[in-house]
Amino acid sequence: MKYDTNQLEINKVQKSKIEEVNFENLVFGEIFTDHMFVCDYENGQWQTPKITPYGPIQLDPSAKVFHYGQAVFEGMKAYKDDEDQIWLFRPEENYKRINKSSARLAIPEFPKDYFFQGLEELLKLDKDWIKKGFGNSLYIRPFVIATEECVSANPATKYKFMIICSPAQAYYSGEVRVQFSEKYSRAADGGVGAAKAAGNYAAQFYPTNLAKEAGFQQIIWTDANTHDYLEEAGTMNIFFRIGDKLITAPTSDRILDGVTRKCVIDLAKDMNIEVEIRRVPVSEIVEAARKGELKEIFGSGTATVINPIAGFGYKDEKFELPKMKDSYGKSFKDRLMKIQYNQAEDKHGWRYQVK
Amino acid sequence: MKYDTNQLEINKVQKSKIEEVNFENLVFGEIFTDHMFVCDYENGQWQTPKITPYGPIQLDPSAKVFHYGQAVFEGMKAYKDDEDQIWLFRPEENYKRINKSSARLAIPEFPKDYFFQGLEELLKLDKDWIKKGFGNSLYIRPFVIATEECVSANPATKYKFMIICSPAQAYYSGEVRVQFSEKYSRAADGGVGAAKAAGNYAAQFYPTNLAKEAGFQQIIWTDANTHDYLEEAGTMNIFFRIGDKLITAPTSDRILDGVTRKCVIDLAKDMNIEVEIRRVPVSEIVEAARKGELKEIFGSGTATVINPIAGFGYKDEKFELPKMKDSYGKSFKDRLMKIQYNQAEDKHGWRYQVK
Numbered sequence: 001m002k003y004d005t006n007q008l009e010i011n012k013v014q015k016s017k018i019e020e021v022n023f024e025n026l027v028f029g030e031i032f033t034d035h036m037f038v039c040d041y042e043n044g045q046w047q048t049p050k051i052t053p054y055g056p057i058q059l060d061p062s063a064k065v066f067h068y069g070q071a072v073f074e075g076m077k078a079y080k081d082d083e084d085q086i087w088l089f090r091p092e093e094n095y096k097r098i099n100k101s102s103a104r105l106a107i108p109e110f111p112k113d114y115f116f117q118g119l120e121e122l123l124k125l126d127k128d129w130i131k132k133g134f135g136n137s138l139y140i141r142p143f144v145i146a147t148e149e150c151v152s153a154n155p156a157t158k159y160k161f162m163i164i165c166s167p168a169q170a171y172y173s174g175e176v177r178v179q180f181s182e183k184y185s186r187a188a189d190g191g192v193g194a195a196k197a198a199g200n201y202a203a204q205f206y207p208t209n210l211a212k213e214a215g216f217q218q219i220i221w222t223d224a225n226t227h228d229y230l231e232e233a234g235t236m237n238i239f240f241r242i243g244d245k246l247i248t249a250p251t252s253d254r255i256l257d258g259v260t261r262k263c264v265i266d267l268a269k270d271m272n273i274e275v276e277i278r279r280v281p282v283s284e285i286v287e288a289a290r291k292g293e294l295k296e297i298f299g300s301g302t303a304t305v306i307n308p309i310a311g312f313g314y315k316d317e318k319f320e321l322p323k324m325k326d327s328y329g330k331s332f333k334d335r336l337m338k339i340q341y342n343q344a345e346d347k348h349g350w351r352y353q354v355k
Numbered sequence: 356m357k358y359d360t361n362q363l364e365i366n367k368v369q370k371s372k373i374e375e376v377n378f379e380n381l382v383f384g385e386i387f388t389d390h391m392f393v394c395d396y397e398n399g400q401w402q403t404p405k406i407t408p409y410g411p412i413q414l415d416p417s418a419k420v421f422h423y424g425q426a427v428f429e430g431m432k433a434y435k436d437d438e439d440q441i442w443l444f445r446p447e448e449n450y451k452r453i454n455k456s457s458a459r460l461a462i463p464e465f466p467k468d469y470f471f472q473g474l475e476e477l478l479k480l481d482k483d484w485i486k487k488g489f490g491n492s493l494y495i496r497p498f499v500i501a502t503e504e505c506v507s508a509n510p511a512t513k514y515k516f517m518i519i520c521s522p523a524q525a526y527y528s529g530e531v532r533v534q535f536s537e538k539y540s541r542a543a544d545g546g547v548g549a550a551k552a553a554g555n556y557a558a559q560f561y562p563t564n565l566a567k568e569a570g571f572q573q574i575i576w577t578d579a580n581t582h583d584y585l586e587e588a589g590t591m592n593i594f595f596r597i598g599d600k601l602i603t604a605p606t607s608d609r610i611l612d613g614v615t616r617k618c619v620i621d622l623a624k625d626m627n628i629e630v631e632i633r634r635v636p637v638s639e640i641v642e643a644a645r646k647g648e649l650k651e652i653f654g655s656g657t658a659t660v661i662n663p664i665a666g667f668g669y670k671d672e673k674f675e676l677p678k679m680k681d682s683y684g685k686s687f688k689d690r691l692m693k694i695q696y697n698q699a700e701d702k703h704g705w706r707y708q709v710k
């Protein structure tokens with residue numbers, strides 16, 4: 001199938017709503033820019049892509065996304081440097097991953113040219129929404145939903161691919177303490193855990209509410225079979241530092257192959273930090289914490305970049321982590337953000353300029 | 356919280372579209388009746404419920420259902436007897452189950468009075484859509500979706516509860532052959548398999564496509580840990596008959612507690628058929644098939660009632676099942692349908708009249 005990028009239709013807003021937004025006081029994911037990108041799939045192919053004013057969409061109550069959760073998404077960010085240049089960070093990875101997620105959910109893949117053209121035109125139109133300043137960014141949410149009007153449980157014949165954008169400030173979630181899961185699970189072996197499938201997230205809400213009641217902010221999920229191995233958090237991959245060594249779980253069909261995770265592994269190599277990619281027994285981490293050898297736990301993900309973990313709970317015990325002066329997490333965050341904001345050399349070629 | 360059922364607002368269609376429908380040639384789940392039931396949740400409570408003409412709904416592109424799959428549903432049927440009386444079948448079970456599903460997905464429970472009042476008023480308004488005749492029914496789809504406009508991954512503060520209805524004919528899917536899953540999984544231990552969570556269904560589409568390419572119509576899912584035990588199909592619980600004994604897997608947090616399954620177990624008792632509710636090793640079923648002792652496999656579910664399985668595949672082998680004269684599946688289907696259509700005594704009190 002050949003997709004022609006001369007077709008993109010652009011319908012601009014009459015008047016921007018940017019004046020109404022207080023950029024000093026943004027709640028994550030609540031405010032959206034003036035425009036959105038939309039492309040419908042029907043009759044076996046993706047139709048003419050469009051950029052339109054941001055606004056509600058109409059769906060039949062029988063649209064399959066409501067009933068069978070045929071929906072996948074991505075999360076990426078755009079940054080503005082001091083010269084007003086706009087940068088994305090490894091967008092190719094997000095493009096590949098949304099199609100990998102789609103394939104697992106029997107959703108047709110989205111054409112690469114449409115993705116990049118739509119994304120870049122949208123960012124150029126809404127460029128004033130990307131604020132300068134270390135920590136400011138525009139969070140970008142590509143997603144696909146099944147729109148076919150039919151309540152029989154099989155793959156849809158109609159879909160909607162969209163990109164919406166939300167301005168974001170540096171993410172500070174307060175001190176985060178996590179619970180190691182003993183009972184609930186996020187993903188099955190042979191399931192959809194490696195896909196950014198919508199249903200994976202709702203499944204975590206109830207156990208996370210229970211963890212919150214017990215005084216934690218998030219859960220680190222363990223393998224569903226034995227609950228003996230640590231896997232990842234709800235929207236972050238997880239790294240453990242024992243002594244001077246980093247440990248993180250290998251990706252699998254249960255664990256999302258995070259872009260930030262990959263960067264941390266590469267940066268660690270650059271910094272001569274040893275990284276072991278292998279199963280992470282809960283017992284090893286608890287033991288290391290007891291002996292004072294567990295120096296750090298941190299999460300990696302697009303929204304937070306690097307999120308330090310202040311402590312964890314397992315069974316009825318709680319452990320506090322030391323406050324490290326030479327924190328690995330902090331170094332990675334700093335290096336990553338400097339690359340993202342075009343303030344440091346980009347030797348891996350991760351930056352992608354929108355012009 | 357007290358919910359007042361004097362509030363239901365009803366807004367009828369000007370003109371029914373029933374004339375346009377060919378009731379002799381219905382595809383499952385494609386045509387909907389004139390009206391729908393809608394109730395919104397916001398500010399911490401369910402608002403005034405409404406019955407309105409069936410039609411599209413408007414949602415913000417950031418509505419959480421699209422991104423995090425916070426959505427659950429039910430499936431039930433209404434039947435009309437020869438005296439034009441309308442019957443539901445164990446609707447209390449569906450009401451309880453949707454709230455159980457909701458709880459697991461951190462969705463607020465829906466009030467019982469609203470559910471039954473909405474359901475019954477809707478059926479009375481659209482009663483002409485329920486056709487007489489053994490096998491005809493109105494398929495009823497209650498569902499709840501998260502509508503809050505925000506792309507942060509936590510439970511929504513706004514929801515929409517809806518009921519839509521679709522006329523259905525006797526379900527005949529042709530001969531069904533199933534594949535026993537060796538690699539893919541439907542549900543994790545500690546996951547949401549026991550909930551009718553939207554995301555559980557999309558997760559099955561891709562493996563089911565592979566099974567179809569291999570010549571099967573459906574998959575019987577095995578436990579995600581070992582793939583050694585048979586659990587259930589995509590929208591049916593599964594029974595195996597070895598000799599004169601029935602075997603079915605116990606419900607768990609991976610398996611849906613099917614209403615039809617419960618009825619089959621009760622009817623088997625009535626008929627003095629032995630039922631073992633225990634784990635079902637794949638090896639036992641394959642062995643029994645080899646020895647000619649495996650007499651039947653059938654699925655149970657609201658849409659199909661009882662669905663006989665003609666054969667199965669496991670690893671590279673295919674097995675055909677005998678055509679039984681004294682088929683248990685057929686007896687159960689017959690007994691169940693006679694109760695549903697008010698043609699037989701209802702000693703368990705399963706029928707529920709709408710008047």
Ligand SMILES: Cc1ncc(COP(=O)(O)O)c(C=O)c1O
Pocket residue numbers: 075196232233234235236237256257258259260261300301302303
């Ligand atoms: C389940 C899960 N794990 C990990 C991540 C981190 O991935 P990335 O670094 O690509 O944002 C995310 C968020 O995207 C996620 O949803």
Ligand SMILES: Cc1ncc(COP(=O)(O)O)c(C=O)c1O
Pocket residue numbers: 430551587588589590591592611612613614615616655656657658
């Ligand atoms: C996963 C699953 N199993 C089993 C069933 C059968 O349940 P019931 O007999 O209540 O329709 C269904 C359908 O509702 C289902 O979705």
